[in-house]
Amino acid sequence: MTDAPGRSLRLVLCAVDNALAEAWLAEAEGRDGIVVHHGSVLDIGADxxxxxxxxxGWMRGGIDAMYARAFPAVQQNVRSAVLAYHGGELPVGEAVIVPTGEVAPFWLxxxxxxREPGERLPADSVHPYLAARAVFRLWLHGRLDEGSPVREVVRTIAMPGLGTGxxxxxxxxxxxxxxxxWDEAFSEITTSNG
Structure with a gap:
C-alpha cells in the first residue's frame, strides 16, 4: 500500500502456529501491503x-509477557500512556503507541x-476487528507526542494473532x-487520495 511516492506501508501478519499462518494466508491473499510471516513477530525488522x-496495559501473559521480557521498559511506557491519555483504561477499539525502550523495534x-487480563472472549467477539481497526487508524491518522505523523515514522508493523492466545x-x-x-481503513485512505 503506497501512501506517498516511493514510500510504502507494510503490515506483516505473524503466526508461530500453522492454523493461524494458514488463516492469514487465506484471508490476506492478493492484498497490497500485507505479508504473512510464519514465525515470531520479533523475527521481523519492523518499526x-x-x-x-x-x-x-498489564503485560503479564501470552505474547505481552514475551514483549515485557524483550523490552523491559515497555509495560511501564504502556501503563503511563494509558493513565495519561485514557484515565487508566484504554477501551477495546482504541490504541496507543509507545517506545519499546529498545532500538528495534522502536515502537509498540x-x-x-x-478489558481485563486473562479474559476469555466469546467465539463471536468482534474484538480482533476493533483492535486491528484501532491500529490501522492510529497508523494512518495518528501523531506521535512530538507531532510527527505515525505513518511517516512507522513504515512496517508486525502483528500477531489478535485474541487468538x-x-x-x-x-x-x-x-x-x-x-x-485493513480493507476498511485502507479503502478510506484510497478514496480520500483518489
Whole structure:
C-alpha cells in the first residue's frame, strides 16, 4: 500500500502456529501491503509491533509477557500512556503507541482485545476487528507526542494473532476480522487520495 511516492506501508501478519499462518494466508491473499510471516513477530525488522493487551496495559501473559521480557521498559511506557491519555483504561477499539525502550523495534502499539487480563472472549467477539481497526487508524491518522505523523515514522508493523492466545478466538475469525479492518481503513485512505 503506497501512501506517498516511493514510500510504502507494510503490515506483516505473524503466526508461530500453522492454523493461524494458514488463516492469514487465506484471508490476506492478493492484498497490497500485507505479508504473512510464519514465525515470531520479533523475527521481523519492523518499526513497530502490536500488543493485543488488556485495557489496563498489564503485560503479564501470552505474547505481552514475551514483549515485557524483550523490552523491559515497555509495560511501564504502556501503563503511563494509558493513565495519561485514557484515565487508566484504554477501551477495546482504541490504541496507543509507545517506545519499546529498545532500538528495534522502536515502537509498540497497544490495542486491547480484552478489558481485563486473562479474559476469555466469546467465539463471536468482534474484538480482533476493533483492535486491528484501532491500529490501522492510529497508523494512518495518528501523531506521535512530538507531532510527527505515525505513518511517516512507522513504515512496517508486525502483528500477531489478535485474541487468538489467551482470548481464545479462532485463527480464522481473527484473520477475517483483521483483514476486514485493513480493507476498511485502507479503502478510506484510497478514496480520500483518489
Amino acid at each position: 513497530a509491533v502490536v500488543s493485543p493487551a488488556n485495557s489496563h 502499539i497497544s490495542a486491547p482485545t480484552m 489467551v482470548g481464545g478466538i479462532s485463527p480464522r475469525t481473527c484473520a477475517r476480522q483483521v483483514v476486514a479492518a
